[in-house]
Amino acid sequence: MTTTTKSAAPASSYKPDADGRLLEVDDLHVEFHTPDGIARAINGVSFDLHEGETLAILGESGSGKSVTAQAIMGILDMPPAVIPSGSIRYCGQDLLTMPEEQRRKVRGPEISMIFQDALSSLNPTFPVGWQIGEMFRQHRGMNKSDAYAQAVRLMERVAIPAAKERVKSYPHQFSGGMRQRIMIAMAIALDPAVLIADEPTTALDVTVQAQIMALLAELQEERKMGLILITHDLGVVADVADRAAVMYAGRIVARAGIEDLYAQPAHPYTRGLLESIPRLDQKGQTLAAIGGLPPNLTRIPQGCAFNPRCRMAQDICRTELPALRQVGQQQSACHFAEEVLNG
Amino acid sequence: MGKYIVRRLLQMIPVVLGATFIIFAMVFALPGDPTAGKCGERPCSPEYVAKFREEHNLNDPLPVQYGKYLGKFVQGDLGTNYYGIPVKEDLAKRYTITGRLALMAIAFEAVIGILAGVLAGVRKGRFIDNLVTVSTLFVISIPVFVIGVFMQYLFGIKWGIFPATVPSLEASTYSLILPAFVLGSLSIAYVARLTRTNLVENLRADYVRTAVAKGLTKKRAVGVHTLRNSLIPVVTFIGADFGGLLGGAIVTERIFNIQGVGGYIWKGINSRDGVAVVSTVTVLVIVYLLVNLLVDLLYGVLDPRISHD
Numbered sequence A: 001m002t003t004t005t006k007s008a009a010p011a012s013s014y015k016p017d018a019d020g021r022l023l024e025v026d027d028l029h030v031e032f033h034t035p036d037g038i039a040r041a042i043n044g045v046s047f048d049l050h051e052g053e054t055l056a057i058l059g060e061s062g063s064g065k066s067v068t069a070q071a072i073m074g075i076l077d078m079p080p081a082v083i084p085s086g087s088i089r090y091c092g093q094d095l096l097t098m099p100e101e102q103r104r105k106v107r108g109p110e111i112s113m114i115f116q117d118a119l120s121s122l123n124p125t126f127p128v129g130w131q132i133g134e135m136f137r138q139h140r141g142m143n144k145s146d147a148y149a150q151a152v153r154l155m156e157r158v159a160i161p162a163a164k165e166r167v168k169s170y171p172h173q174f175s176g177g178m179r180q181r182i183m184i185a186m187a188i189a190l191d192p193a194v195l196i197a198d199e200p201t202t203a204l205d206v207t208v209q210a211q212i213m214a215l216l217a218e219l220q221e222e223r224k225m226g227l228i229l230i231t232h233d234l235g236v237v238a239d240v241a242d243r244a245a246v247m248y249a250g251r252i253v254a255r256a257g258i259e260d261l262y263a264q265p266a267h268p269y270t271r272g273l274l275e276s277i278p279r280l281d282q283k284g285q286t287l288a289a290i291g292g293l294p295p296n297l298t299r300i301p302q303g304c305a306f307n308p309r310c311r312m313a314q315d316i317c318r319t320e321l322p323a324l325r326q327v328g329q330q331q332s333a334c335h336f337a338e339e340v341l342n343g
Numbered sequence B: 001m002g003k004y005i006v007r008r009l010l011q012m013i014p015v016v017l018g019a020t021f022i023i024f025a026m027v028f029a030l031p032g033d034p035t036a037g038k039c040g041e042r043p044c045s046p047e048y049v050a051k052f053r054e055e056h057n058l059n060d061p062l063p064v065q066y067g068k069y070l071g072k073f074v075q076g077d078l079g080t081n082y083y084g085i086p087v088k089e090d091l092a093k094r095y096t097i098t099g100r101l102a103l104m105a106i107a108f109e110a111v112i113g114i115l116a117g118v119l120a121g122v123r124k125g126r127f128i129d130n131l132v133t134v135s136t137l138f139v140i141s142i143p144v145f146v147i148g149v150f151m152q153y154l155f156g157i158k159w160g161i162f163p164a165t166v167p168s169l170e171a172s173t174y175s176l177i178l179p180a181f182v183l184g185s186l187s188i189a190y191v192a193r194l195t196r197t198n199l200v201e202n203l204r205a206d207y208v209r210t211a212v213a214k215g216l217t218k219k220r221a222v223g224v225h226t227l228r229n230s231l232i233p234v235v236t237f238i239g240a241d242f243g244g245l246l247g248g249a250i251v252t253e254r255i256f257n258i259q260g261v262g263g264y265i266w267k268g269i270n271s272r273d274g275v276a277v278v279s280t281v282t283v284l285v286i287v288y289l290l291v292n293l294l295v296d297l298l299y300g301v302l303d304p305r306i307s308h309d
Helices: A003-008 A065-073 A100-104 A128-140 A144-157 A176-188 A206-223 A258-263 A268-275 A315-319 A337-342 B002-029 B046-055 B062-074 B087-122 B127-141 B144-158 B173-203 B206-213 B218-245 B250-255 B261-270 B274-302
Strands: A021-034 A037-050 A054-058 A087-090 A111-114 A194-198 A226-231 A243-248 A251-257 A325-327 A330-332
Touching (some): A021 A065, A037 A065, A037 A226, A054 A065, A065 A111, A065 A194, A111 A176, A128 A144, A128 A176, A176 A206, A194 A206, A206 A226, A243 A258, A243 A268, A251 A258, A251 A268, B002 B274, B087 B127, B087 B218, B087 B250, B087 B261, B087 B274, B127 B173, B144 B250, B173 B218, B173 B250, B206 B218, B218 B274, B250 B261
Parallel strands (some): A054 A243, A111 A194, A194 A226
Antiparallel strands (some): A021 A037, A021 A087, A251 A330, A325 A330
């Protein structure tokens, strides 16, 4: 950040608490009222996020990770989405009960988000610099040419070559990786305290994936942002995340420091996810995939939602919902967490 | 861009040639004698008929007639009609009123149509949406001569708000409001529906979600981000419609007794006035092609993904 923009930015009225806690999600529920019934996408999710921390939220499609992110951003389509209970506090203030105009001013300057597909997430009919600069025009009342200058600065920051010449180019004139860099530039434009990245690298080549992850890690370090990294790909988060929460059928089923999670998973689902990553030292062996499909959210199985796909499932798993509890250094919502951890 | 325009202009030549030849052949293939009824109650004298046919090259074979006609046309001579008046003069007078009428109809389409479409789109499923959907269906399903006569009776005769007919070539803008509205009514309905559909579709687009996530006001997310994309097909429709409207509106012009291009062609066909019909239609074809070219260029401005290189 240059000093000029620092002075242009009004001091944020949001301050993290003494522990540096930025975001506190508590017992969040989200339902979608569809013609086929009520889909319970989020069923009591709680977590918090501190300054300078990277939290990975892992899970398959339909596990509720993206819905959680969209609920935090306040960009769920309501209806059909309904938030029957729970709270999302940002620096102590509940976003869910906040007036919409106040909440709008949180989006961008305080909490911002990067989406999976940068091509469809950027407006095809406006130059990229215009779209980045819009953040300054909307939230800082900046004029067009100053906003363009800011866009150039941000494009340089995310390492887009010849930023000055390309600031008036359109999204389709960039490669996939460059487009994602533009999304990132837009998201960090106003120096947000929290950045949510929803599958930021899924649409990219592997080499580009690594570059984007490195850029995110670098920006987070530089700005002390709280970063929520949502992905189904356990490979991309290992180097970047501090903690991880694993979601299944709208619940957090495991929570651990990133090393523990990889070294000694305490939930059969986490273990299944890890085993389904191809490894060079096990070449030739059949890749262990988790059998079956994630449950239909309008009919989540009784007991532990994972039981129909779990190799360790017993009778208790089909009747009793396991609570998230401490197991060693980690948390796991499994009746047999100790066995998994030690097995 | 310049290259593109030149290429498009060159492509127009065969289209214009083809269209005019077909019209030419069809008009002269029509049964009937252009000299019939020219001399009052009596048949025309053989001398007059011979002179008339000579003057208008009617004795030559069709391709020769066409060639002679075309030679004059490229020099800017649109010929004289069978009454001895240069077609160019007639057309200039009538084109003014047709053009004004078309412009006003387009203005109605753009303003009312887009406004209704946007209101219906952002309030999908609510009262205003249903109102727009039902009323546009109503307009689309009724023929324009019914709407025209009905509105003429209501606004022109019963309530007297607007003049019921506009026979003068120098009609005031006010007196053209009613005919222009009737002329544009069908397209207003189409534009409203097209705008609504596109807006509803685009409101679900990822980039609109991004716009909201950027903390933009709802007005900005819809009015700038969504509308820009939703209006691309609408502009194309309105542009093509404008080209069509410049060809005159026979039905609307007749209802309101407007002396426009549509009526001129109508009269020309009825009196077997080949030169008048062919020249007018040729001008219309050229105007239509030019308007289309303009629309295509505008399309490139609205949607940067379309390149004219």
